[in-house]
Amino acid sequence: MNTFTIQHLRTFAQKVFMHCGMNESDANQAADILLEADLRGIDSHGVARLSGYVRLWQKGRANMHPHFQIVHETPSTATVDADGGLGLVAAPYAMNIAIEKAKQAGTGWVAIRHSNHFGIAAYHAMMALPHDMIGIALTNASPLVAPTHSKQRMLGTNPICYAIPAGTHGSVVIDLATSTAANGKLEIAQRANKKIPLGWLQDKNGVDTDDPNALKEGGVLLPLGSGKTEAGHKGFALSALVDILSGVLSGANYGPWVPPFVAFLEPRTDMPGKGIGHFVGAMRVDAFHPVGEFYAHMQRWIDAFKSAPRIDENIPVIIPGEPETKTKTDRLLHGIPLNNLVIEDLNKLGSELGIPF
Amino acid sequence: MNTFTIQHLRTFAQKVFMHCGMNESDANQAADILLEADLRGIDSHGVARLSGYVRLWQKGRANMHPHFQIVHETPSTATVDADGGLGLVAAPYAMNIAIEKAKQAGTGWVAIRHSNHFGIAAYHAMMALPHDMIGIALTNASPLVAPTHSKQRMLGTNPICYAIPAGTHGSVVIDLATSTAANGKLEIAQRANKKIPLGWLQDKNGVDTDDPNALKEGGVLLPLGSGKTEAGHKGFALSALVDILSGVLSGANYGPWVPPFVAFLEPRTDMPGKGIGHFVGAMRVDAFHPVGEFYAHMQRWIDAFKSAPRIDENIPVIIPGEPETKTKTDRLLHGIPLNNLVIEDLNKLGSELGIPF
Numbered sequence: 001m002n003t004f005t006i007q008h009l010r011t012f013a014q015k016v017f018m019h020c021g022m023n024e025s026d027a028n029q030a031a032d033i034l035l036e037a038d039l040r041g042i043d044s045h046g047v048a049r050l051s052g053y054v055r056l057w058q059k060g061r062a063n064m065h066p067h068f069q070i071v072h073e074t075p076s077t078a079t080v081d082a083d084g085g086l087g088l089v090a091a092p093y094a095m096n097i098a099i100e101k102a103k104q105a106g107t108g109w110v111a112i113r114h115s116n117h118f119g120i121a122a123y124h125a126m127m128a129l130p131h132d133m134i135g136i137a138l139t140n141a142s143p144l145v146a147p148t149h150s151k152q153r154m155l156g157t158n159p160i161c162y163a164i165p166a167g168t169h170g171s172v173v174i175d176l177a178t179s180t181a182a183n184g185k186l187e188i189a190q191r192a193n194k195k196i197p198l199g200w201l202q203d204k205n206g207v208d209t210d211d212p213n214a215l216k217e218g219g220v221l222l223p224l225g226s227g228k229t230e231a232g233h234k235g236f237a238l239s240a241l242v243d244i245l246s247g248v249l250s251g252a253n254y255g256p257w258v259p260p261f262v263a264f265l266e267p268r269t270d271m272p273g274k275g276i277g278h279f280v281g282a283m284r285v286d287a288f289h290p291v292g293e294f295y296a297h298m299q300r301w302i303d304a305f306k307s308a309p310r311i312d313e314n315i316p317v318i319i320p321g322e323p324e325t326k327t328k329t330d331r332l333l334h335g336i337p338l339n340n341l342v343i344e345d346l347n348k349l350g351s352e353l354g355i356p357f
Numbered sequence: 358m359n360t361f362t363i364q365h366l367r368t369f370a371q372k373v374f375m376h377c378g379m380n381e382s383d384a385n386q387a388a389d390i391l392l393e394a395d396l397r398g399i400d401s402h403g404v405a406r407l408s409g410y411v412r413l414w415q416k417g418r419a420n421m422h423p424h425f426q427i428v429h430e431t432p433s434t435a436t437v438d439a440d441g442g443l444g445l446v447a448a449p450y451a452m453n454i455a456i457e458k459a460k461q462a463g464t465g466w467v468a469i470r471h472s473n474h475f476g477i478a479a480y481h482a483m484m485a486l487p488h489d490m491i492g493i494a495l496t497n498a499s500p501l502v503a504p505t506h507s508k509q510r511m512l513g514t515n516p517i518c519y520a521i522p523a524g525t526h527g528s529v530v531i532d533l534a535t536s537t538a539a540n541g542k543l544e545i546a547q548r549a550n551k552k553i554p555l556g557w558l559q560d561k562n563g564v565d566t567d568d569p570n571a572l573k574e575g576g577v578l579l580p581l582g583s584g585k586t587e588a589g590h591k592g593f594a595l596s597a598l599v600d601i602l603s604g605v606l607s608g609a610n611y612g613p614w615v616p617p618f619v620a621f622l623e624p625r626t627d628m629p630g631k632g633i634g635h636f637v638g639a640m641r642v643d644a645f646h647p648v649g650e651f652y653a654h655m656q657r658w659i660d661a662f663k664s665a666p667r668i669d670e671n672i673p674v675i676i677p678g679e680p681e682t683k684t685k686t687d688r689l690l691h692g693i694p695l696n697n698l699v700i701e702d703l704n705k706l707g708s709e710l711g712i713p714f
Contacts, residue, residue: 072644072645072646074462074463074464074641074644075432075433075461075462075463076432076433076462076463076464076644077463077464077640077641077644077645079645079646104432105431105432105433105462105463106431106432106433106434106462106466107431107433107434107464107466109463109464109640109644109645111645111646134602134606146665147662147665147674148674148675149667149668149669149672149673149674149675150665150666150667150668150674151666151667151668152665152666154661154662154665160595162598164598164601172597172601174594174595174597174598176591176594176595180582180586180588181586181588197585197586197587198585198586199584199585199586200586202668205668206667206668207668224581224582224588224591224592225537225581225582225588225592226586227556227584227585227586228554228555228556228584228585229537229538229554229555229556229557229583229584229586230554231537231538231581231582233675233677234533234581235581235582236677237531237533237677238517238531238533238595240529240531240662240677241519241521241531243658244521244529244655244658245491248646248651248654248655248658249491249642249645249646249651250645250646251646251650254654254658255658255661255662256661272654272657273654283434283466284431284434285606287429287431287433287434287466288429288434288436288466288468288606288607289429289436289468289605289606289607289608293608294605294606297605297611297629297630298601298605300629301600301601301605301611301612304511304612304613305504305511305597305612308503308504308507308509308511309507309508309509310506310507310508310563311506311507311508311559311562311563311564312506315506316506317504317505317506317507318505318506318590320590320593320594320597
């Protein structure tokens with residue numbers, strides 16, 4: 001474990017993206033999203049993932065100078081074809097369209113097809129906050145999750161993200177994978193050689209397992225609510241919703257056809273759509289309610305939940321997005337810790353591309 | 358258990374609503390939603406709930422001839438004040454506004470305040486389907502659910518509903534409470550004198566319990582993902598989202614202040630808003646993608662999931678909304694079974710109001 005300055009990581013990421021053919025402004029945008037993930041403590045989606053995008057480009061599966069095109073449009077909607085570019089650039093482009101539409105029409109909604117991984121959903125949704133808007137970001141992703149009653153990988157961890165502004169009181173940022181546990185939690189258990197709770201994972205035969213290694217051996221992640229509480233069908237339904245809005249509605253791939261993020265797995269040859277899909281939105285608060293009043297009530301909402309009677313006196317209710325904001329405050333001051341495997345990977349990538357890390 | 362014709366139940370419900378002061382058209386609308394719940398097998402939200410609305414009216418807490426008002430509006434949004442009326446009438450009114458706005462602007466979104474219980478969310482969302490639109494319906498509800506780490510009732514079972522049209526292939530209707538289990542499932546366990554899975558319920562001290570009676574004794578329902586899989590914070594976040602969009606954004610009450618549906622519990626005296634809140638929306642499919650293509654891909658999506666490899670050869674993957682559609686087909690033919698407690702309650706209500714059941 002070693003700690004790096006934000007500027008060091010940002011410059012490196014930007015240079016790497018430019019090496020792959022991105023223009024300076026796009027590379028800056030893409031690097032900014034990775035850094036925001038690291039700042040917020042979503043380490044799996046930060047610079048740790050940089051080499052993944054490069055490998056995809058090396059395989060010819062990511063277009064680093066795409067021509068984004070609005071293929072369809074109404075006053076409050078648009079569909080963008082991202083031309084095989086990275087979601088790291090396409091999603092902010094689409095989110096800006098959503099925000100501009102919301103200024104005129106009250107809300108704006110943009111479906112994106114022919115894209116690639118867009119990093120953390122919260123980055124895109126949070127773009128709405130300074131405009132006194134609620135931001136929304138959904139994406140489908142490489143299949144890793146089985147629908148209830150199946151043993152097949154049919155869905156990604158398909159996140160749902162809503163960023164809700166609360167004025168001087170900050171914001172409420174809901175950003176959750178629709179699987180019970182994300183891959184990152186399995187990796188932690190694998191490294192620690194620990195068992196995982198039943199309800200996270202099924203082995204390749206569809207049997208619930210507490211072995212975190214079962215995913216690598218052909219197992220599947222389970223939808224939110226799985227396990228003994230028998231509510232996995234709800235997580236499946238939420239994941240299906242994200243898949244349909246991001247994939248089917250945009251003209252991207254969906255379900256088992258979503259192309260894998262990792263370059264060592266090949267996309268299927270019978271894909272029904274183009275690339276992966278996202279769905280973003282922006283809703284002006286004052287399209288519904290005076291902004292000042294809304295913020296006053298959001299403060300009352302936040303205060304009520306933070307002061308709710310506790311089970312354990314030392315553990316308060318946590319407002320969605322609160323831990324990430326705390327981590328960001330800390331890392332802005334003290335820098336970003338990276339684990340040794342990530343440092344090794346970045347060193348290797350740097351030597352390979354002639355950009356010393 | 359006894360079976361009744363749809364017409365019998367509909368006529369009775371309509372007469373009861375008219376007895377309470379509703380005009381014929383509103384009473385017809387309200388009865389239609391209860392009957393649709395019974396047809397779809399959501400028995401807890403059908404005529405079983407009729408007396409609940411009457412008790413609310415008797416206490417002066419439901420306005421049976423409200424004056425709905427659009428208090429705020431943009432091309433794609435509106436906020437409706439329902440004047441203390443029933444959500445059974447206010448939500449379809451708002452949904453029609455959303456659909457009209459979507460015709461012009463691509464999407465339409467309506468927040469509703471000062472309302473009461475709106476029945477099944479699916480009724481409202483499904484109003485969008487014949488217009489080749491995706492329908493959305495959310496509502497907050499009487500507090501029964503504790504946020505993660507608290508022992509206090511702070512949230513309702515706050516449902517999320519999306520109805521997605523699929524042309525001749527039907528639809529995908531996602532309609533789920535954001536708690537792990539709905540109250541109805543507890544009642545089944547209570548009647549059968551059975552234990553429930555850990556993760557559904559906490560007792561009044563915040564201790565997980567398998568006793569379904571603990572809710573009546575001051576316990577709380579738990580958010581989706583609770584229990585040993587440690588994902589309850591996700592269900593809390595989803596429930597919070599529904600509460601903020603339905604309650605805070607509309608100017609209704611929210612969190613612990615949402616007034617109770619049951620007339621024997623009094624609303625709090627320090628309510629920050631008006632009534633309960635809903636949030637509905639409609640998105641034109643062809644605001645994003647040609648309708649014919651979308652339906653062809655929805656068929657492929659549905660087919661892929663229905664034919665996903667099974668764990669148990671006899672149990673297929675169930676598409677969201679499929680069981681309700683099957684139940685409706687069956688009940689349209691054979692009538693609606695009601696259990697004896699419900700029949701007794703309707704008989705009692707009928708004698709009281711002079712409308713023989």
